[in-house]
Amino acid sequence: MKADQREVGVRGPVAARGGTSQSARPRRVLDALDRAIVNRLQDGIAVEARPFATCAAELGIDEASLVRRIEGLLADGVLTRFGPMYDAERLGGAFSLCAMAVPAERFDDVAEVVNGFPEVAHNYERAHRLNMWFVVGAGSRADVDRVVAAIAAETGIEVVDLPKIEEFFVGLRLEV
Amino acid sequence: MELTARELAVVGALQDGLALVPRPYRALGESIGLDEAEVIDVIASLQRDGVIKRLGVVVRHRALGMTANAMVVWDVPDDRVDEVGAWLGVQPDVTLCYRRPRRPPSWLYNLFCMIHGREREAVRARIHALRESAPLQDIPYAVLFSNRCFKQRGARYRFDGEGEREG
Numbered sequence: 001m002k003a004d005q006r007e008v009g010v011r012g013p014v015a016a017r018g019g020t021s022q023s024a025r026p027r028r029v030l031d032a033l034d035r036a037i038v039n040r041l042q043d044g045i046a047v048e049a050r051p052f053a054t055c056a057a058e059l060g061i062d063e064a065s066l067v068r069r070i071e072g073l074l075a076d077g078v079l080t081r082f083g084p085m086y087d088a089e090r091l092g093g094a095f096s097l098c099a100m101a102v103p104a105e106r107f108d109d110v111a112e113v114v115n116g117f118p119e120v121a122h123n124y125e126r127a128h129r130l131n132m133w134f135v136v137g138a139g140s141r142a143d144v145d146r147v148v149a150a151i152a153a154e155t156g157i158e159v160v161d162l163p164k165i166e167e168f169f170v171g172l173r174l175e176v
Numbered sequence: 177m178e179l180t181a182r183e184l185a186v187v188g189a190l191q192d193g194l195a196l197v198p199r200p201y202r203a204l205g206e207s208i209g210l211d212e213a214e215v216i217d218v219i220a221s222l223q224r225d226g227v228i229k230r231l232g233v234v235v236r237h238r239a240l241g242m243t244a245n246a247m248v249v250w251d252v253p254d255d256r257v258d259e260v261g262a263w264l265g266v267q268p269d270v271t272l273c274y275r276r277p278r279r280p281p282s283w284l285y286n287l288f289c290m291i292h293g294r295e296r297e298a299v300r301a302r303i304h305a306l307r308e309s310a311p312l313q314d315i316p317y318a319v320l321f322s323n324r325c326f327k328q329r330g331a332r333y334r335f336d337g338e339g340e341r342e343g
Binding site for chain 2: 030043080
């Protein structure tokens with residue numbers, strides 16, 4: 001995943017065990033302008049002196065209205081922070097997607113152990129024999145290896161380590 | 177790649193995002209002693225080098241009701257995986273597409289993609305359409321829907337020991 005690229009970042013107090021922290025929030029209903037803004041912003045803004053003015057002109061609104069709308073979408077949790085999407089590996093990090101086959105009766109305990117590692121992100125329960133999937137991100141491949149080994153040692157469960165070999169182009173956007 | 181001190185300062189100042197003000201690059205520069213043109217210059221160069229993919233937003237899909245997400249994995253013959261991956265990556269609703277190693281006997285699939293949608297039925301229909309497509313016909317696959325999300329956030333990592341980044 002571009003999670004390796006991690007690409008996605010959801011800010012705020014997360015790590016909600018046993019559920020999604022986002023789903024507790026009342027869902028905002030997007031109007032047509034919100035949708036146009038969200039779709040447009042996913043393509044990124046220009047690196048120029050007044051990027052919001054340029055973007056607003058494309059959308060047929062003024063700069064101040066666009067900024068207000070973005071603030072609202074951020075506050076309502078529709079958008080994550082407005083900022084750069086890094087290629088984490090080019091910044092020097094190393095990542096791997098990892099999977100474990102966790103017995104159902106141990107699942108919550110193992111999740112707690114795994115999530116206790118600050119290098120772990122995006123932990124999902126998935127319907128498969130390998131039922132726990134998460135991303136380990138650290139400063140180097142050797143650090144990732146150490147975290148993977150520590151998780152296996154602490155849980156007594158094999159960690160299947162699946163680092164990205166190649167990333168194929170994707171559009172990186174979700175039409176809303 | 178090695179970043180220069182000036183690049184690191186900009187990357188550091190960007191960690192909390194861009195200010196929502198008419199001239200965000202000027203505001204960013206003020207915090208680190210660079211003028212607007214220098215900031216624009218550094219960011220443009222980081223974009224050219226691929227360190228910054230883009231400046232924008234990520235949609236929190238769960239907040240929009242896009243709660244069904246399936247990881248679909250395929251066991252593609254190694255000599256076809258580049259061709260199939262390049263095709264799969266640009267199909268509608270495919271948000272990620274990676275080649276990863278097989279780990280027999282625990283894991284035999286080498287091509288991964290993510291498909292997002294509002295409902296599982298829509299995601300299933302999408303997967304069905306992909307399976308019917310020529311590049312993926314007769315390719316063994318598995319669909320792994322997510323049941324629960326325990327921890328969702330971007331990878332946070334440190335550099336220069338002066339804080340964490342979300343990226």
